Amino acid sequence: MLKQKTKTKFFRFLSLFWCGSMINSLIVLVGGAAVGRYGSHIKPSCLLNVPYMMFPLIFLLRQFRARATFIQQQIKGNRKPLRQKSFISHLLDIGFIVYMLFALIFAIFRILHVLKTPMMKNSFYYEYEPYILNESGFPLVQILIYAFYFIPYYYSAINVLIFNDQESTKFEWFPDWTMVHAGAAAQAQFSYLFSSLYNPPLVSDSTWSAIPSDNWLITVGLNSLLAIVPQFFAFRVCGGHRERDFY
Template sequence: MELDGIIDNFMASYLKEGEPYLNTAHGTLIDYWDGSGHYCMYLMMVTAIVWGQSYKEVGLYWAGSILNSMVVFMPGNVSGKYGSNVKSSYFLNIPYVLFPILVALKCLKQRPETNVERADVVAAQKKSIWKRPLDMFFVLFLVFAILISFLRMAVALKSPASIAVYYLKNVEPYFQDPVLYPMIQALVYWFYFVPYFVAAIYGFFNPGCTWMSDWALLSAGASAQAQFSHIGSSLHSRTPYIYRVPSDGLTAFWIINVALMVVPQLIAWRCLTWPAFFEVKPCPSEIRDGKSSLEQRKDK
């Protein structure tokens, strides 16, 4: 709030002497996300713990969100234009790397209890991807996300290819910002998100991938944080004007970045709400003979 002039002289000393890289547009946006999104997740996890309930879903979402934030933020602090001004307060961020990893590992070890009729499992897992239009849409999106991630990685690394030059100039010049946060985020997408995208495509074609829900939550949290920070920083007044989105590229910018933010949330929702397909390992004989098995049960 101080960075945007809403309050004054509350954090000025820390912003100057503690973590000066928070004065960037990226620093401003991750602060907003920490103070709103992460704050709500903390309240939800504390409430679940106090009430003796599981916080697995929100814990995985939070872990994905804050880990993406730290994986981009910490390298950017020491390698961008503020890299020569890093102080001891930089190490205050280390717990925000260690604790999310511990929470993620704890949550990943927990297997959900699924009360799904075996007949529903057989029926769901027999259904081809071609008869699941929503899942087919998700597969097409994941292919699109892989291609966009490759393009943005090339743009961030200053590829001379004509399409990369055009994209950098007309859609997302923010990748040229010397703070380097956008470049690191593009590399994180390529090296971490893309392997998940490939695995998720496999999971939509092959029933019973019980890891899909957990990793979809991690990805959804990471995508929400990444895109909130990237979209906001691309448009924020603290980003130099020459690196903000040009008016001619706003439509493409919004389509690409909103899709990368919203669709992973829908994928996580799909995995959580259809346990018959994702949470139960298939029995090959039942899947193959599903029709006769169901008929036999109905006869009985």
């Protein structure tokens, strides 16, 4: 039954969204626990998280392998000729390109801070996002995920938005990865933002503090942007019949 459901567009994209969310959360959970200040307290029971990480990964790979069959079904079901993009669609694409550039630069900016590079030693941004200094390992791993996975996606998305009209069949993979990214971004920013709002009283940590009230609006706004815009972009790419632009 599950296999039949994932052959439909809605459930396929929903499952990819779920995979992105689960994989991101478990990488941060296991990786952060291993490299953080409490890594020496890890017990063998931590390995129980491995199956929860492997199942979404295996399911994701199976969905990617079934992409060709899914595309053929979509082509058969959508025989109407494609329309030229409207002026508003082009404006939206330009807006998303600007966002991707911003997200890419902002991710690099935060990577330099979380790695505590000498050039950022006296940076003002630590006052806006002190959670970066948390030694639990979770913010470090999350921002490194941005470095190794999100930044390549931003770069790829910019290329797709610019060159898709010229060679659309070259980007058949893009709707799938867009949904994976949307799920990962939603989960990442939800856990990252809410973790940075409060310093848990049960686990005292003098290395950081919650977001100051004076900087709350800017910090929450930036992190919310990184969570919300990928959802709109996923709808822009995969909603309705827009995915036909890539098949």
